């Protein structure tokens with residue numbers, strides 16, 4: 001029987017890893033369609049991960065719900081240890097294989113058991129808030145029915161994961177009352193209060209232990225394969241995304257290499273006739289029109305978005321009734337890549353006569369942004385919305401000449417007068433005429 005379990009487990013694990021690898025390969029093929037983004041300063045990045053990801057500093061700005069979310073995150077970290085042990089046990093017909101770690105093992109089991117209860121309670125609170133709390137940031141034009149369904153399904157699976165973990169631990173203690181390995185405070189409490197004096201047979205206890213063991217591990221496998229298609233992909237992506245955050249101060253705008261190149265050509269016209277360096281033969285598009293123009297970081301941001309709406313809830317444009325929702329911009333990037341990515345992977349010139357701009361994001365949304373960076377400041381996973389908004393605007397201005405009228409006037413003035421105002425540079429000092437200056 002144990003051998004059968006081992007074989008079945010190995011097959012299930014292989015299928016899980018196979019499906020997961022297939023999904024990841026598809027996602028990575030989309031990354032290959034994107035543009036480069038500079039990354040460096042690893043030391044700073046590690047500090048950022050410790051502070052924002054493991055320290056959950058941004059989440060903890062909301063004292064109650066933030067703490068609950070942080071507890072879920074930390075709990076997952078601890079419970080992951082037990083999940084790895086289950087995979088080892090399943091593959092090698094062992095039981096509690098990591099118990100040789102002694103005190104460390106007891107520590108991890110103790111906190112895993114406690115966190116299972118805390119997470120289950122937190123999830124009930126999260127589901128109740130979503131269903132009955134009427135939280136404004138959970139709504140919005142971008143939040144379709146499927147977004148809510150997706151969020152509630154993932155929360156429900158996490159709840160079942162925690163219940164099955166507690167069930168497994170409880171029946172493990174009943175199975176090995178004297179010799180169980182590890183310390184399980186919550187499950188021991190359940191044993192003493194609900195099963196003390198019960199006359200369950202060994203067979204029944206074993207059955208329920210196996211039932212919860214399989215339920216827990218199958219849910220983990222199922223969850224791992226659902227995540228990449230859901231907003232809960234941030235469970236995997238948030239730490240890498242924080243690690244790869246933009247390190248420049250908020251509001252810093254990158255130069256456009258295409259413009260730098262044009263300026264260099266203007267300063268050295270002979271260079272225009274020289275052979276371009278390898279890889280720079282094609283004239284790049286100015287700004288972002290569609291997903292093939294975004295950087296890999298823009299795409300990573302879109303995969304990491306938790307759809308929490310914290311960005312939109314602080315956006316002054318959104319608050320004052322404008323069409324712009326920074327969350328929608330990020331969600332649109334992900335949706336558009338999902339739509340166009342498969343075609344682009346097959347043929348890099350694939351065109352479906354649609355674009356991120358206009359078909360997903362309207363110019364009205366883009367021009368409503370004040371580039372205040374409140375959204376980027378607030379995002380718990382360090383997504384930077386203004387960088388893509390500015391790049392989409394750059395396309396409108398430089399490729400389509402489609403800036404709002406006020407901006408076009410300003411551009412003309414800069415071109416003609418060297419300043420945003422409509423006065424000639426010769427008239428710049430007219431205001432000082434007739435003024436008497438005191439000699440120093």
Ligand code: SF4
Nearest residue numbers: 315369370372373375
């Ligand atoms: S930078 Fe733009 S999108 Fe972000 S909060 Fe400010 S106005 Fe809204």
Ligand code: SF4
Nearest residue numbers: 305306308309311379
């Ligand atoms: S971009 Fe950030 S703040 Fe906005 S919904 Fe996504 S995760 Fe939340």
